Amino acid sequence: MRRILDSWNSSSAPWAVFSAIFCISIFKLFYKDAFGDPILFGFAAYFLVVACFVFFGSRVRPSSSITQVSAALSIGILVWIFADIFFKPKDKAPDVAQFVCDVGGKFSPKNNTTTSLSFFCRPRGSEKNDVDAPENPFEKINVFAAVLAAVLTALTFIAQKSAGEARTEAERAQQLLTSAWDVRLASFLGQVALEAQRIKNGEVSNLDKYASFESAVPELAGLHLRWAEVLNALNHLLVDLLHAVAEDRIDELNVPVNNVEVHVKGLAKAHRDFATSASIELLHDQSRRYVAPLRQLLQRSVDVLGGGAFDGIAAENVRKLAEVMRRLNRILRELG
Amino acid sequence: MKILLLDDQPNILKIMASELKARENEVFSAHCMRDGELIVDALRNKKEDFDVVVIDLLLNRFEPSFAAEQLIVSKAMAREKLAEIPSGQAFGLRIWQAGSGNRIPYCYMSAHPQYWMSGLGNPVEFEGADKSELMTLQLEKGRVKMADFHGRLQEVVGLWKKKGW
Numbered sequence: 001m002r003r004i005l006d007s008w009n010s011s012s013a014p015w016a017v018f019s020a021i022f023c024i025s026i027f028k029l030f031y032k033d034a035f036g037d038p039i040l041f042g043f044a045a046y047f048l049v050v051a052c053f054v055f056f057g058s059r060v061r062p063s064s065s066i067t068q069v070s071a072a073l074s075i076g077i078l079v080w081i082f083a084d085i086f087f088k089p090k091d092k093a094p095d096v097a098q099f100v101c102d103v104g105g106k107f108s109p110k111n112n113t114t115t116s117l118s119f120f121c122r123p124r125g126s127e128k129n130d131v132d133a134p135e136n137p138f139e140k141i142n143v144f145a146a147v148l149a150a151v152l153t154a155l156t157f158i159a160q161k162s163a164g165e166a167r168t169e170a171e172r173a174q175q176l177l178t179s180a181w182d183v184r185l186a187s188f189l190g191q192v193a194l195e196a197q198r199i200k201n202g203e204v205s206n207l208d209k210y211a212s213f214e215s216a217v218p219e220l221a222g223l224h225l226r227w228a229e230v231l232n233a234l235n236h237l238l239v240d241l242l243h244a245v246a247e248d249r250i251d252e253l254n255v256p257v258n259n260v261e262v263h264v265k266g267l268a269k270a271h272r273d274f275a276t277s278a279s280i281e282l283l284h285d286q287s288r289r290y291v292a293p294l295r296q297l298l299q300r301s302v303d304v305l306g307g308g309a310f311d312g313i314a315a316e317n318v319r320k321l322a323e324v325m326r327r328l329n330r331i332l333r334e335l336g
Numbered sequence: 337m338k339i340l341l342l343d344d345q346p347n348i349l350k351i352m353a354s355e356l357k358a359r360e361n362e363v364f365s366a367h368c369m370r371d372g373e374l375i376v377d378a379l380r381n382k383k384e385d386f387d388v389v390v391i392d393l394l395l396n397r398f399e400p401s402f403a404a405e406q407l408i409v410s411k412a413m414a415r416e417k418l419a420e421i422p423s424g425q426a427f428g429l430r431i432w433q434a435g436s437g438n439r440i441p442y443c444y445m446s447a448h449p450q451y452w453m454s455g456l457g458n459p460v461e462f463e464g465a466d467k468s469e470l471m472t473l474q475l476e477k478g479r480v481k482m483a484d485f486h487g488r489l490q491e492v493v494g495l496w497k498k499k500g501w
Contacts, residue, residue, distance in 0.1 A: 203345075203347060207347045207348060210351070211351055211482075214482055215481070215483065218481060222477075223478075225477060225478045226477075228345070229345065229348075229477070232345045232347075232396075236397075255398065255421060256396065258420060258421045259396060259421045259422070261419060262394065262448055263394075263447075263448075266448050
């Protein structure tokens with residue numbers, strides 16, 4: 001709706017409608033006697049159809065201009081004819097009904113349809129009486145209809161063009177938004193992949209230290225082993241995250257996050273149980289190398305994802321992904 | 337001894353395997369339960385068996401071929417109000433359910449022994465084991481020195497013989 005209103009404000013549609021209202025007012029003020037209310041009904045029906053095309057055309061694939069003009073003209077003229085038939089006294093009709101009678105009589109004198117519409121027509125006798133009456137030039141309905149059709153067609157094209165422009169602008173804006181989001185997501189996933197690799201290297205480094213400290217300082221070696229397990233679980237989680245985003249399986253990330261949580265809690269407890277200057281230094285070192293950068297990445301990603309405008313499934317997935325990252329961030333807070 | 341190590345951390349497997357090989361053990365490694373089962377079957381096809389299987393208790397991924405056993409473990413975890421995670425106990429339960437005479441001696445290894453769920457299986461896993469025997473069957477990662485690893489596994493094998501499982 002906002003998009004439609006925006007396009008309305010920025011397009012020539014208001015001018016089209018203003019022109020239409022102006023024309024209707026002029027007809028109403030100066031030519032009411034000549035044309036009366038039926039033509040106003042016809043106008044109203046025409047513009048209603050045009051409005052429908054403009055309004056709904058921005059939501060669905062629009063019909064062609066020809067279809068829009070034809071549909072609007074057909075409905076407008078039909079309403080005009082029926083209003084003319086039902087609201088005017090038959091003996092004063094200038095008039096569309098008579099036009100139907102004339103055409104019917106001229107082209108298909110033996111056609112039964114003319115007979116079926118005969119209640120519209122003035123009696124032949126009264127027609128003869130009217131021959132002497134001064135002829136109103138505007139009774140040439142076919143001429144007027146052509147002029148009217150030309151005006152209405154011009155107005156319709158203006159409205160249709162403005163709707164088309166609005167649609168194009170909206171689509172272009174959406175495309176820009178989508179491609180900007182794709183770039184951000186690709187950048188985020190690239191950073192996640194790099195972080196996963198860095199963490200994997202950290203796991204190997206901790207295992208090397210475990211092997212080297214294992215006989216001399218078994219408690220410190222045990223902490224290195226636990227750090228290796230945490231980093232391994234984090235690596236698996238980040239790799240799973242890459243797959244989950246690509247394969248739309250974000251719900252399944254809860255399990256690896258649970259796994260990380262168990263390992264992190266175990267590691268935090270082990271650090272509390274064996275608090276020496278060496279273990280504290282180890283904690284600070286590992287936090288600085290792996291935990292802090294990952295937490296920063298998670299925080300940035302949550303901010304980026306939160307700033308995106310998504311619909312439907314994409315929005316739901318982004319919400320779930322952001323929730324996973326927030327939870328992971330909370331878990332890692334325990335390690336500094 | 338012929339030893340199967342089941343752990344999803346390949347780098348830890350390397351360290352353990354290298355230590356055990358240095359003690360003239362024949363060591364096989366599996367990174368997931370499915371691989372472990374394939375290795376066990378392959379050896380059985382050659383009319384051989386492992387002397388002991390060491391199973392990491394916390395794994396990274398659920399495995400569909402162990403869904404039934406995992407479900408049993410997951411329900412027990414839920415009763416204990418623990419977060420649901422893939423457990424190597426599913427592999428242990430499959431070995432246990434094979435019945436007496438078909439079982440391969442096995443033990444668990446983890447830094448989180450609280451994730452071993454007691455009272456599972458029919459008959460109950462490690463039926464009749466007291467607390468100290470259960471400690472023997474659960475090697476705590478980081479607490480068991482690599483130099484002692486071989487000896488601890490021999491204790492496990494001895495316990496299985498003693499219990500007649």
